[in-house]
Amino acid sequence: MNSSHFRAAGRRFGGAAAAVSAAALLLALGACSKQQDNATVGQQIDSAVAKTEQAAEKAKDEAQSSMAAAGSAVKDAAQDAKATTQETVDKMSATIDDATITAAVTAGLAKDPDLSAIKINVDTQGGRVSLTGPAPSAEARERASVIAKSIKGVQAVDNQLTIKAG
Template identity: 40%
Template sequence: MTTTQPARSALLRTATVAAAISMALGLAACDRNDDRTAGQKLDSAIAKTDQAAENAKDNVQAAAHDAKVAVQDAAHDTKVAAQDAAHDAKVNAEEATAEARAKSHELAQDTRENVAEAKADTKQAAANASAAVADAGITAKVNAAFAADSDVSALRIDVDTKDGVVTLTGPAKSQQARDRATQLAQGIDGVKRVENKLEIRP
């Protein structure tokens, strides 16, 4: 609880008077050989008590000043510590944000690359499937052409098509039949080249 200034002054005066009276009585009892009158002794005791009270007052003021300085120092230290903590928190938050942004950018880049690769793979797979269908269609058309031709219909010719290149294997009864097989295969739409590996067997 804080005591107001007037109350402290009243208490100080009361204490001073009480101390002076006590000292006067003590001096009167202890120093019977003192030639001074009781009034002189009382005045001397009051003067000493006033000096003691003044010294006590100075000590109290010094202690209050020291306490005030200590409180101000503590408040300043607390303020500085709070500012440092706030700065550190800000720096940590900025670093975390920058790291999250970098990771997000990296993830987005990886996603774009993966999507691009997937698109390329899909496109390639579609192209391969389309080429396989086209090759199968060419093979079927070559076999149909061979079956409809009298010179090669009796031959057991194996037809294989890869990327539009037709490879013929098997026996041919004559050079004429061999050449006719090449001619028929080259006449099919989509054939890029014919590799005739037929063996002439009369």
């Protein structure tokens, strides 16, 4: 082998990679010499260089494919995380809204002279208010519904208040 072949390989692969390329070339030549006993050293080098270039191109294609798949996976994971975060925020917001509605309805009932003296249970889920417990009269029971419906965010009122027999 003469050094001009290695210099040619070095120019082909770049300065820093020349040593690595030369080592790979020697290994490839060892394998080629068994298959190509009748080929000249130059032909063996050219064959090894061609095989090395093919292997490098294949590795490049595989790396690009892997990078594209990794990029897609990262993008999908980010979208999933964003959706999960938004879902959590929405649930927390609904819970806070329901708690705010329950507090406002309870405060409104406490301001009514007939309803403030009795224990009315107020439960809110998804803006739907349920009222349970006793009411002193049919009129007070109806006022409880009106008070609950007047609170911002209330979607519906399920008035299950029972009129105390008196």
